[in-house]
Amino acid sequence: MTATDLMQATVQRIADVNGTVNAVVSLRDEDALMAEAKAADEGPRTGWLHGMPIAIKDLANAAGLPTSMGSPLFAGQVAAKDDVMVARLRAAGAIVIGKTNTPEFGLGSHTINPVHGATHNPYAHGRSAGGSSGGAAAALACGMLSVADGSDMMGSLRNPAGWNNVYGMRPTWGLVPSEPEGDNFLHQLATNGPMARNPSDLAALLDTMAGPDPRQPHELAQAASLPQIAGGMDGVRIGWLGNWGGALPMDHGIQDISQHALKQMEELGAHVTEQTPLFDSDAMWDSWITLRSWQVGTGLAALYTDPDQHEYLKDTARWEIARGMALSGMQVHAASVVRSNWFKTAVKAFETYDVLALPSAQIWPFDVTWDYPREIAGVQMDTYHRWMQVVVPASLLGLPVVNVPVGFGGPDDTPAGLQLIGKRGADAALLRVAQAWHLATDWPNARRPHLG
Template structure:
């Protein structure tokens, strides 16, 4: 019975709560029991609140009028975001135990919809690196292969979803952090169109346009519902977008959807054995569901795109962490890859940043031309299968040496660089340890609802998260 409650999906839980077929107290009891049974092996949820306090919150939710579709439903917040009353360590010893005084914009919106925040989900130090391990909370293990990475930086959220400890979860994505862990944990993760989900009105809100918050779930309808809750402009920030809600547009199938398959970008992106094959098998199945799939040549120079990306990324990371780096006492607590990226970013000139932005602009024009012919562009969600949890990062792929700590995730850069919406869909299992894989479905700016509709049709035909649970 407990598993039936926890794996039925967030919208199904919400309907059951609304119709008094399930109480928030029962759902919280089931959730805490599941965390007790599963979290010790994966270490996905950290800073879990006291069980008695959570049960009191659940009883209060049962006694109150419904606030929204998340009323009485447990959720844990990625440990990069602030949730009032809970620690925000960001995976760093510098902030371990620091308790947030207020909610971030996104967290406040989840609470306003009735969610009960139960704790945090694990993340790498400052979210850097697509591998969830840090010196504060330790590593998050892949639920399908103990001793293997859960990806990152939203690895804790993805693993918690896969294990049924949560039904929906928030995450954030600069360089695949909502896509890679979703792919490696057999769930759905969405990077929305940049500007649709606001960040925080702090520091620069004009120049840095790489990272975004977004939703994760075990089915696309739940993904759409959570996106609709997160989305909407913050009047204190520029660039905010307004779109019609995605959930009412979720149905309709993928008949006639034109998908362009980019593969390994003309051999520019090395792939571990089996990654391309499992992606192509999924695309063939999408053809049977009515999609039209075509192989595409590279749309832009991969090396130019990469140089643009690492310049703009280092510039943003360096600016954000400069105060910590400037103080010798705090700098020593940073991991080597963080120090390297901050130093690189601080050494950039305005001319170098401008040149990188020009390349980004040219790639945007090339992508816009492609979207005149194709509705969706497809790429694998990662170039590698989940790796040994003791690794810092993969040093080579298919015999090709990786020259940075994040080069192994180059496949996510085309969408990240342009702020395009992407949905990771789970596509099955393979590799040396029979672990999950994912496929990126990339759309033009503002096509979030259309992507979710394609993902929903895929889910109805496959339902990988329930077909194969950890």
């Protein structure tokens, strides 16, 4: 297939199904896209992504395209240059066709915003696609894209991947560089990463995104992942953390579908052990929401304090920013001490296990009109993001995580995912486990959305 053929098929697929799910936004002019594809066919091959259409998550800058971040404050603002990650994708030959939808400023794992509206779950219209990489995950599930970028602070590559029956990876923090702007030393919670319908594409995209940037003080370099993903999961030691000893309320069926997948992994040669809680969940949560609010507050304080811009921020954003701005240095320090203690505990756990496993979400995809779930299994959620607590153990430490699809069973037969968490730097080892799982199950092809 030529780049021109692929672009034509992509544009047609978007025309057929995007109106239903609303995953791809700010789509470029078709004539311009076809001309760029034709130029790719006529020019020298530039990399494995040569001529491949890709849409960039609407939190990142792609030159010539709007970066709204889902906020009315930035709607229509056109990026003058590519972010580091986008430039690397273009250098590998990708053709940027548009953006993928995201919540306002990426806050909350539910893709809805006042600029582009809500992204619907491809498997159940009227339900959430998750977030904040919900547009990317839905576009992959629908076949509008072959690979996609995303970002993850609090499950934003894992929750939507699970809810859309695709693969999403939060890499080891520092492996994929962020933008060298503002503070580059203190904030170590969010990272860019890849999404795909299979682990080999996931690994290839990670290898393209990854690599040192001399402008960043915590850069991390490691060998390419794609050549290392063969080999299966025979002998892999998996620690199943379940609902963290009852600390994490979960919808009915979430643990069952996760445990069924783990039994299948045992049949593939893995050794699965049910592990009691490794650390105090309340201490971990308090540490997380302190460090998260601090990072969000520092990033968005200028908008919050400007009376002309303040009113355009959603309520949850205002709450998070105000909370972050009110923190003292000693409170942030205390939260980081807890994080440090959890890291030492996790290092010890990885002497016993190669992988720690948790569900990718505590709840099945919910009504798309909700702003966020108010309760899970009868337990009231005390913040707008408490329902995502299951992703915090890995996020707090910057550990690599791959979401693998594990089947269907939620309301309207919606999908679920499982987090496979590794020690720092174990990205390729996790992808090897994911590849073995994919070869045995291939959930993305086994159950595709019934669209168009």
